[in-house]
Amino acid sequence: MFPSRFDYSAPDSLDEALATLGQRADETKVLAGGQSLIPLLKLRFAAPATLVDINRIPGLDVLEESNGHLRIGTLARHNQLAADSLVGRRYPTIASAAPQIADPLVRNLGTIGGSLAHGDPAGDWGSVMLALNAEVVVRGPTGERRIPIDDFLVDIFTTSLNEDEIVTEVLVPQPEGSFGGAYLKLERKVGDFATVGVAVHLELDGDTIARAGLGLTAVGSRNIKPTNAENALGGNKCSDELFAEAARLAAEAADPVSDVRGPATYKRAVVEAYVKRGLAEARDQARARAGRT
Numbered sequence: 001m002f003p004s005r006f007d008y009s010a011p012d013s014l015d016e017a018l019a020t021l022g023q024r025a026d027e028t029k030v031l032a033g034g035q036s037l038i039p040l041l042k043l044r045f046a047a048p049a050t051l052v053d054i055n056r057i058p059g060l061d062v063l064e065e066s067n068g069h070l071r072i073g074t075l076a077r078h079n080q081l082a083a084d085s086l087v088g089r090r091y092p093t094i095a096s097a098a099p100q101i102a103d104p105l106v107r108n109l110g111t112i113g114g115s116l117a118h119g120d121p122a123g124d125w126g127s128v129m130l131a132l133n134a135e136v137v138v139r140g141p142t143g144e145r146r147i148p149i150d151d152f153l154v155d156i157f158t159t160s161l162n163e164d165e166i167v168t169e170v171l172v173p174q175p176e177g178s179f180g181g182a183y184l185k186l187e188r189k190v191g192d193f194a195t196v197g198v199a200v201h202l203e204l205d206g207d208t209i210a211r212a213g214l215g216l217t218a219v220g221s222r223n224i225k226p227t228n229a230e231n232a233l234g235g236n237k238c239s240d241e242l243f244a245e246a247a248r249l250a251a252e253a254a255d256p257v258s259d260v261r262g263p264a265t266y267k268r269a270v271v272e273a274y275v276k277r278g279l280a281e282a283r284d285q286a287r288a289r290a291g292r293t
C-alpha cells in the first residue's frame with residue numbers, strides 16, 4: 001500500500017526542525033532511519049500531515065566521550081555503533097547488542113534515537129540503555145531536558161517524549177573500575193526481533209560488584225529494569241550462587257505473554273538462564289580487564 005499524502009521537510013538545523021514540528025506537532029512526525037516509521041506509513045497505521053526529516057542536520061551522529069559520558073547522537077546508526085572502536089573497547093554491552101539488531105539493511109539506516117523514540121518493548125536498545133543507566137537528551141520549544149531512560153520508556157510504543165520534542169542524544173555514564181557486559185538475544189532466525197533479550201553490565205572493585213545493570217527485552221509492555229535483581233548484586237562478591245539468585249529475581253520481574261515466539265513460561269526460563277550466563281560473561285570480562293582470571 002502507498003502512504004497517505006504528506007508534506008516533506010528536510011531542514012538543515014535543529015531549530016528549523018523544531019519550528020516545523022511546533023506548527024502542528026500532533027500531525028507531524030520526525031523521520032530518522034525510517035525503518036519503523038515507513039512501514040507504519042505504508043500500512044497506513046500512521047498518516048501524519050508532515051514529515052520532518054532530520055537526516056541533514058549536522059552533528060546529530062556524534063559518538064564521543066565527554067564529561068563522564070559516552071555521547072551517542074540520535075542519528076548514530078546501529079551499524080555505526082557495531083563498528084566503532086571506542087564502543088568496542090569501553091562499552092561491551094552496546095558493542096554486543098548492535099550487530100544483533102535486525103539485518104544489515106536495517107542496521108545501515110536505523111538509528112538509536114529512532115529506536116528509543118519508537119518505544120517498542122521488543123527493541124534491543126531500550127534494555128541496553130536500562131542496564132547502562134543512560135539518559136535521553138531531548139530538545140523542545142522551551143529548551144533541553146535530560147530524561148533517565150527508565151522514565152523515558154513508559155509503555156508499549158509510548159515514551160515520555162512530548163509531540164513537539166526531538167531526541168538529540170543519549171548519554172551513557174562512562175564505566176569505572178574493571179567492567180564487562182553482554183547482550184544475549186534469543187531470536188527465531190537471524191534478523192528477527194527478540195523472543196527474549198537480556199542486557200548485562202557489571203563494574204567490579206576487586207571481586208565486589210560496585211554496580212550492576214540489567215535490562216530485559218520483549219518480556220513486558222516495555223523494556224524492563226529488574227531493580228530487585230540489580231540491588232541483590234550491588235555491593236556483593238561475585239559468586240555463582242549470587243548470580244543464580246539475581247537471575248531468579250530478574251525472571252520474577254519479567255512479565256511475558258505467550259505468542260508465536262513461545263509460551264510465557266519458556267520466555268521466563270530463558271530470562272533466568274540468560275541473566276545467569278550474561279553475568280558470568282560480564283564477570284569474566286571484568287576480571288580479564290583487571291588482569292585476573
Ligand SMILES: Cc1cc2nc3c(=O)[nH]c(=O)nc-3n(C[C@H](O)[C@H](O)[C@H](O)COP(=O)(O)OP(=O)(O)OC[C@H]3O[C@@H](n4cnc5c(N)ncnc54)[C@H](O)[C@@H]3O)c2cc1C
Pocket residue numbers: 029030031032033034035036037038039054074100101102103106109110111112113114115116117118122123124125161165166167168191192193194
Ligand atoms: C525488518 C526489520 C527488523 C527489525 N528488527 C529489529 C530488531 O531485531 N531489534 C530492534 O531493536 N529493532 C528492530 N527493528 C527496528 C529498527 O531498529 C528501527 O531502526 C528502529 O526501531 C527505528 O529507528 P529509525 O531510525 O528507523 O526510526 P524511524 O523509523 O525513522 O522512526 C521511528 C519513530 O521514532 C520517531 N523518531 C525518530 N527519531 C526521532 C527523534 N530524534 N526524535 C523524536 N522522535 C523520533 C519517529 O517519528 C517514529 O515515530 C527492525 C526493523 C525492521 C524493518
